Amino acid sequence: GAGVSQSPRYKVAKRGQDVALRCDPISGHVSLFWYQQALGQGPEFLTYFQNEAQLDKSGLPSDRFFAERPEGSVSTLKIQRTQQEDSAVYLCASSLVRNEQFFGPGTRLTVL
Amino acid sequence: SQQGEEDPQALSIQEGENATMNCSYKTSINNLQWYRQNSGRGLVHLILIRSNEREKHSGRLRVTLDTSKKSSSLLITASRAADTASYFCATLSSGSARQLTFGSGTQLTVLP
Numbered sequence: 001g002a003g004v005s006q007s008p009r010y011k012v013a014k015r016g017q018d019v020a021l022r023c024d025p026i027s028g029h030v031s032l033f034w035y036q037q038a039l040g041q042g043p044e045f046l047t048y049f050q051n052e053a054q055l056d057k058s059g060l061p062s063d064r065f066f067a068e069r070p071e072g073s074v075s076t077l078k079i080q081r082t083q084q085e086d087s088a089v090y091l092c093a094s095s096l097v098r099n100e101q102f103f104g105p106g107t108r109l110t111v112l
Numbered sequence: 113s114q115q116g117e118e119d120p121q122a123l124s125i126q127e128g129e130n131a132t133m134n135c136s137y138k139t140s141i142n143n144l145q146w147y148r149q150n151s152g153r154g155l156v157h158l159i160l161i162r163s164n165e166r167e168k169h170s171g172r173l174r175v176t177l178d179t180s181k182k183s184s185s186l187l188i189t190a191s192r193a194a195d196t197a198s199y200f201c202a203t204l205s206s207g208s209a210r211q212l213t214f215g216s217g218t219q220l221t222v223l224p
Binding site for chain 2: 004031033035040041042043044045048050055056059091093098099100101102103104105106108
C-alpha cells in the first residue's frame with residue numbers, strides 16, 4: 001500500500017479484556033516499530049522487529065504486552081487483561097533504512 | 113522515559129510570522145529528526161539532520177543542530193494556519209538501538 005495502515009482506528013475495551021492491534025507496514029520495509037503515545041506526550045518506544053525477528057522489546061511496560069510479526073510483514077500488538085493505564089494511542093512505524101520512519105495513523109485505545 | 117525536552121510547550125502566533133521551537137536531548141546521537149502531528153493523526157516526517165551537520169533547510173523549514181549543547185531548533189518561516197499542529201523532535205542514538213526517542217512536543221497554533 002501507499003503507507004502504513006493500522007486497524008482498528010479506535011478500540012474501546014472493558015478493563016480485563018484482551019485486545020489485538022494490527023499494523024500493515026509499507027511493502028518491503030524491513031524494520032517495524034511499535035510506540036505508545038499518552039495524551040499530550042510524545043511517543044514512547046515499545047518494541048522493534050527486523051523482518052520476523054523481535055530484536056528489542058525493552059519498552060514493553062509489562063508481560064501483558066506481546067507483539068509478533070510471524071511472516072516479516074503484518075504485525076500484531078496484543079494486550080492482555082487491559083488496565084486503565086493502557087489507554088493511549090498505539091503507533092506503528094516502518095522503515096527501510098536506519099533513518100526516516102513512516103508512521104501509521106495509530107489506534108486509539110480506551111480502557112473503561 | 114522520554115529523552116528530549118522541547119520548549120515552548122505551546123506557541124501561538126499570527127499567520128505570516130515565524131515560529132521557532134527548541135529541543136534538547138541527553139545522549140550521543142546519530143541523527144535528529146523533526147515530526148509533525150495533526151490532532152488525532154499519525155506523525156509525518158519533516159526533516160532529518162545528521163550529527164555532523166549544523167544546519168539544514170527544506171522549503172520553509174530550517175533546522176539547526178548543536179551537538180556540543182545537545183540541542184536543536186526548528187524554524188518555520190512565513191507560517192500558515194495549516195501549520196497548526198504538534199511538532200516533535202526525535203533522536204536516533206549513535207549506538208545500536210534502532211528506535212527513535214521523542215521529545216514531549218510543542219503545540220503550535222497559527223492564527224489566521
